[in-house]
Each structure stands twice: as C-alpha cells, then as structure tokens.
Amino acid sequence: MTTEPRRILLAVTGGIAAYKVPEIVRDLQRDGHEVRCAMTRSAARFVAPLSLQVLTGATVRQDLFDPSEEGEIDHIRLADWADLIIVAPATAHILGRMSHGLADDLVSSVLLATRAPILVAPAMNVNMWHHPATQANLDVLRERGIHFVGPGVGELACGWEGEGRMADPEEIAAQARRLLGSDSLAGETVLITAGGTAEPIDAVRSITNRSSGKMGFALAEEAAHRGARVCLVAGVTALPTPAGVERVDVETAMEMREVVLAQLDSASIVIKAAAVADFRPEVREEQKIKKASLESQDGITLRLVTNPDILAEVCAQKGDRLVVGFAAESEDVVQSALRKIKQKGCDLLVANDISRADAGFNVDTNSVYLITPDGEIEEIPLSSKREVAAQVLDRVEKLRNEKPR
Numbered sequence: 436m437t438t439e440p441r442r443i444l445l446a447v448t449g450g451i452a453a454y455k456v457p458e459i460v461r462d463l464q465r466d467g468h469e470v471r472c473a474m475t476r477s478a479a480r481f482v483a484p485l486s487l488q489v490l491t492g493a494t495v496r497q498d499l500f501d502p503s504e505e506g507e508i509d510h511i512r513l514a515d516w517a518d519l520i521i522v523a524p525a526t527a528h529i530l531g532r533m534s535h536g537l538a539d540d541l542v543s544s545v546l547l548a549t550r551a552p553i554l555v556a557p558a559m560n561v562n563m564w565h566h567p568a569t570q571a572n573l574d575v576l577r578e579r580g581i582h583f584v585g586p587g588v589g590e591l592a593c594g595w596e597g598e599g600r601m602a603d604p605e606e607i608a609a610q611a612r613r614l615l616g617s618d619s620l621a622g623e624t625v626l627i628t629a630g631g632t633a634e635p636i637d638a639v640r641s642i643t644n645r646s647s648g649k650m651g652f653a654l655a656e657e658a659a660h661r662g663a664r665v666c667l668v669a670g671v672t673a674l675p676t677p678a679g680v681e682r683v684d685v686e687t688a689m690e691m692r693e694v695v696l697a698q699l700d701s702a703s704i705v706i707k708a709a710a711v712a713d714f715r716p717e718v719r720e721e722q723k724i725k726k727a728s729l730e731s732q733d734g735i736t737l738r739l740v741t742n743p744d745i746l747a748e749v750c751a752q753k754g755d756r757l758v759v760g761f762a763a764e765s766e767d768v769v770q771s772a773l774r775k776i777k778q779k780g781c782d783l784l785v786a787n788d789i790s791r792a793d794a795g796f797n798v799d800t801n802s803v804y805l806i807t808p809d810g811e812i813e814e815i816p817l818s819s820k821r822e823v824a825a826q827v828l829d830r831v832e833k834l835r836n837e838k839p840r
C-alpha cells in the first residue's frame with residue numbers, strides 16, 4: 436500500500452514477546468522500508484541486540500549516555516530520523532513512562548522527542564493489562580493520538596489466559612503500513628458523516644442515540660492517510676478531529692442534510708456512517724418545558740415526524756460518485772441489509788450488528804458485513820474500527836477501479 440520506502444524505528448521493551456521482533460523487522464523490510472532498532476535495558480535480556488543488528492544492518496541503540504554512540508545518532512536525531520516509531524512489545528512500564536512524559540532512558544527519550552506517529556503493541560500479563568493504572572495510562576495515550584495494535588486474547592507466556600498477548604507480527608506490520616499512509620485515494624474528495632444526531636424537544640432536551648462517531652472518524656482518518664481530501668460532517672460526538680481532515684459540526688438530521696447536500700458537488704466518494712435520527716419532534720419548544728406543567732397535565736405527548744432520508748437523496752444524485760451506506764441492524768442483519776441496499780441504490784452497504792456488546796455503537800471494535808448491490812456478502816470479523824475502516828476503504832478502492840471517474 437505504501438508507495439515509497441520509509442524509515443521505521445522499532446523500539447523494543449522488556450517483555451517475553453520481544454522474541455517476535457525479528458519477524459516484524461523482516462516483514463517491514465520486505466516492503467522496502469529502512470528499519471532500525473532501539474531497546475531498553477530490560478529488552479536486551481529477552482532478545483539479543485546482535486540479532487537485530489545483523490537483521491537491520493545498523494547499531495541497535497540502547498544507552499542514552501553511551502560515549503561510543505555519541506555523535507553518531509543521538510536520541511534527538513533518532514527521534515527526527517523516524518517516519519514512524521513502533522513500540523513492540525510495549526511493557527506496562529513503558530506505557531506508564533509515556534503517559535507521564537518520563538524520559539529516563541534512550542527509548543523513552545526518543546518517544547518524548549519524536550514528532551513521528553507512534554504505534555504501540557502492548558504485551559503483558561492479563562492482570563497487568565486490566566490494572567486501573569495501565570488502563571488510565573492507555574486512556575491518556577489514546578487521547579494524545581498514540582496508535583495501538585492489540586493486545587489479543589489467548590494463552591499468555593506467564594501461564595494466565597486472557598487479554599495481553601502481543602498482536603501478531605503481521606498485524607503490527609499491516610497497521611504500520613496504514614499509518615505510513617499511501618496515495619491510493621489521492622485526487623478523491625471523500626465526504627463522510629459520523630456520530631449521532633440530536634433532535635431537540637425543547638431548549639435543553641433532545642432525542643439522540645448511542646452512536647459515538649468512532650467508526651466514521653476512523654474512516655475519515657484512514658481516508659486522509661490514503662491521500663484523499665476529507666470533509667467530515669460530525670454529529671453529536673466528543674471525538675477530536677483526525678489530522679488533515681476538514682470538519683463541519685452539526686446537531687440535527689436537517690442540519691446534516693443541508694451540509695451534505697451543499698458539499699455533494701465537490702465529493703467523489705460519499706460515506707454515510709452517521710446514525711441519523713429517523714424521527715424528530717414535530718414541535719421544538721423554545722423554552723424548557725417546566726416539570727410543573729408536565730405534572731399538571733399528567734405528562735405530555737410528543738408527536739414525531741419523519742426526517743428526510745439523506746442517503747436516498749445522495750443516491751438519487753449519484754452520478755459517477757461512489758456512495759457507501761451504513762445500516763445498524765439488531766436482528767436479521769444480512770437480510771435487512773440486502774433489502775436496504777436495493778431500496779437505496781448505494782454502491783456498498785456496511786451492515787453492523789448492534790445487538791453485539793463488542794460491535795456497533797460506542798465501542799472501539801466492530802464486526803460488519805460488506806454488501807454489494809449484486810448480493811455479494813463479505814464478513815469482516817471483530818476488529819478495531821480503524822482496521823474495519825481500512826477494509827471498507829480497500830473495497831471502495833476496488834469499486835473505483837471497476838468504475839473509474
């Protein structure tokens with residue numbers, strides 16, 4: 436996917452999974468990337484620096500104060516050299532140091548000094564992983580835009596079973612490729628909607644849904660990484676704007692419709708991942724409805740009216756645009772989605788099973804079906820939303836090859 440060779444620093448910390456690092460190095464080298472390694476003092480107990488030196492053809496940096504290495508590439512130069520830094524395996528300890536901005540060795544100093552994207556592959560005992568301290572560190576790091584891959588669930592080297600296994604080397608390399616970006620969507624303008632809408636009842640209350648916007652934001656981030664110009668129409672969400680993405684905030688379905696139709700002319704790909712309310716209260720009270728008035732009337736009746744179907748309107752003006760719809764289904768997922776794609780006329784429908792606790796609304800993972808108008812069904816098993824976004828865009832690129840502009 437990446438078009439030109441890039442410089443990747445692999446920072447190895449002290450976990451048993453360090454023995455898998457040579458596989459990550461080789462995988463990235465196969466793409467033509469230049470890989471260098473740095474390691475913590477503990478990491479050198481698990482994997483021989485010499486192995487990584489032979490594989491990479493470069494000195495493995497370990498010591499912040501090593502006079503023999505000074506002047507060659509110091510930690511700042513290493514931080515600046517990298518287009519991407521991968522921390523694998525990432526110990527609970529390095530997550531703590533990163534979240535607190537500590538820089539007491541070469542690896543932590545490089546991580547603090549770099550401006551390159553950082554991909555972290557945690558690996559640890561299940562109880563270390565679930566410890567509130569580790570989880571709090573993860574929250575801080577995610578908030579700062581650090582990327583994560585894994586950990587997976589399974590039998591752990593320590594004898595426990597559960598979450599904490601480092602992601603497979605191929606998965607780490609695949610995620611690294613994505614972060615390095617490509618130009619596979621260069622020249623395309625992608626209009627993406629994300630998040631839920633809020634339909635006001637009165638001055639303070641509204642009807643909304645549990646959509647977090649994470650899927651749509653992951654799509655926006657991924658499309659921007661692939662070189663597209665991205666316009667993100669965001670409904671109700673607390674998420675930060677992904678780098679390189681233009682964002683317009685809206686609240687109601689009617690506002691979302693207005694912005695989408697206004698942006699449609701410039702869009703070559705439209706992805707409608709927002710959870711748009713099907714209904715809105717017919718009347719929006721200007722003032723807050725008083726509790727006393729509800730009591731005196733023994734409750735009130737809200738009359739709901741249908742919101743416009745934005746996806747159908749976009750499909751009606753499709754031209755040579757590619758249009759991707761999302762369907763949140765709680766039962767009969769595939770059959771309902773097949774009916775929906777025929778009704779709407781989009782090029783691809785991504786069907787979510789929202790009855791699952793680990794997929795759909797407000798979680799970091801998703802499991803979807805990709806459905807085409809001719810009835811082709813591809814299942815994407817439970818993956819991070821970023822991974823699902825990548826697979827949706829891979830399919831969009833394939834459709835574009837079949838249907839050039």
Ligand SMILES: Cc1cc2nc3c(=O)[nH]c(=O)nc-3n(C[C@H](O)[C@H](O)[C@H](O)COP(=O)(O)O)c2cc1C
Pocket residue numbers: 447448449450451452475476477478525526527528529558559560563
């Ligand atoms: C045999 C052994 C295996 C270990 N495996 C892990 C591990 O998988 N994950 C982890 O977070 N810590 C693990 N540790 C603990 C770390 O090595 C320890 O916290 C160390 O201080 C990490 O330092 P570093 O983050 O600077 O590499 C292990 C320790 C030992 C002795």
